[in-house]
Amino acid sequence: MNIVLLGAPGAGKGSQAKKIVEHFGLVHISTGDIFRKNIKEQTELGKQVEAYLERGELVPDALTVQVVQDRLSQADCQKGWMLDGFPRTLGQAGILDQKQRIDLVLNLTVDFGVVEARLVSRRVCPACGLVYNTQTYAESVCVCGERLVHRADDQSETVKNRLAVYQAQTEPLIEYYEKAGCIKNIDGMGSVEDVWERTREVLGATRNFLRAMTCGC
Numbered sequence: 001m002n003i004v005l006l007g008a009p010g011a012g013k014g015s016q017a018k019k020i021v022e023h024f025g026l027v028h029i030s031t032g033d034i035f036r037k038n039i040k041e042q043t044e045l046g047k048q049v050e051a052y053l054e055r056g057e058l059v060p061d062a063l064t065v066q067v068v069q070d071r072l073s074q075a076d077c078q079k080g081w082m083l084d085g086f087p088r089t090l091g092q093a094g095i096l097d098q099k100q101r102i103d104l105v106l107n108l109t110v111d112f113g114v115v116e117a118r119l120v121s122r123r124v125c126p127a128c129g130l131v132y133n134t135q136t137y138a139e140s141v142c143v144c145g146e147r148l149v150h151r152a153d154d155q156s157e158t159v160k161n162r163l164a165v166y167q168a169q170t171e172p173l174i175e176y177y178e179k180a181g182c183i184k185n186i187d188g189m190g191s192v193e194d195v196w197e198r199t200r201e202v203l204g205a206t207r208n209f210l211r212a213m214t215c216g217c
């Protein structure tokens with residue numbers, strides 16, 4: 001199964017993505033994670049994209065598409081993948097359509113006021129990737145022992161910019177995939193577990209549908 005996960009920054013894509021790939025045995029491809037890893041390691045790609053991430057702007061399509069194509073061409077992606085944070089522009093979506101089969105697009109819907117608050121109070125563990133919220137977790141250290149960080153692009157001004165960029169460039173993808181008839185909206189409000197319950201229902205139904213389509217019975 002090949003899945004695209006859509007949603008505004010802070011909609012909870014990362015948390016749901018972890019559960020989806022674990023449950024369905026898919027390869028998780030997060031363009032944001034790939035960029036951050038490259039920035040941390042100061043690779044050539046990292047140096048090229050660093051300023052975009054700092055400003056909360058999108059990395060140019062050509063560069064982003066190349067990164068995703070390279071990853072999707074690796075052998076492990078044969079078993080199915082989930083793209084988290086890609087595509088983010090109509091241009092990226094068009095290229096993805098030409099190269100890959102997409103079985104399902106999941107769109108996590110959330111209230112903008114809620115995501116802004118979620119992002120500003122989000123803390124992440126740079127070692128194990130766990131995500132916390134200062135409203136529900138007062139500690140400054142992860143359960144794995146690593147000190148939590150407030151991502152530079154989760155600072156208030158950058159968050160506002162990221163949400164504006166999302167509305168202008170990524171939101172049109174919802175209509176694009178609606179026309180293609182492959183998108184399912186999931187209410188992203190509530191706890192990670194609440195949202196996972198809804199997500200699992202949609203994914204289970206899609207998997208059964210795909211099986212029925214391909215088993216020939």
Ligand code: AMP
Nearest residue numbers: 031032052053057058059064085086088
């Ligand atoms: P994320 O962790 O998905 O919120 O991504 C963090 C940042 O990485 C974004 O604000 C962009 O600067 C960059 N980025 C991630 N995915 C893409 C994409 N598909 N196209 C362009 N830029 C991206």
